[in-house]
Amino acid sequence: MLLNHVNSLKEKVNLLLNKLDELESVHDSLKTKNDYLVNLNKELENKIKIIQAKEKQLKLVTAITEDSTDKQYFKNKIDYLIKEIDYCIDRISI
Secondary structure (H helix, E strand, O other), rough: HHHHHHHHHHHHHHHHHHHHHHHHHHHHHHHHHHHHHHHHHHHHHHHHHHHHHHHHHHHHHHHHOOOOOOHHHHHHHHHEEEEEEEHHHHHHHH
């Protein structure tokens, strides 16, 4: 009777160890995939920033060279930059 319980526990422990090995394997696989996706996400974020910067440059160039709705964007951008410069000058004066 006691021997049966010991054997049963031994089988259950072996099953649990096998399951642990499987889960560790899955964990390693998911960790690798997660690392890859994190790196891919960073690359895509950098590409987005580059595209956004190019879009701003294009809007500025278009506003300077053509008579379009982007002219207002250009004027707003200049106003914003002037306000930033004024703010910096005020901070320096303090």
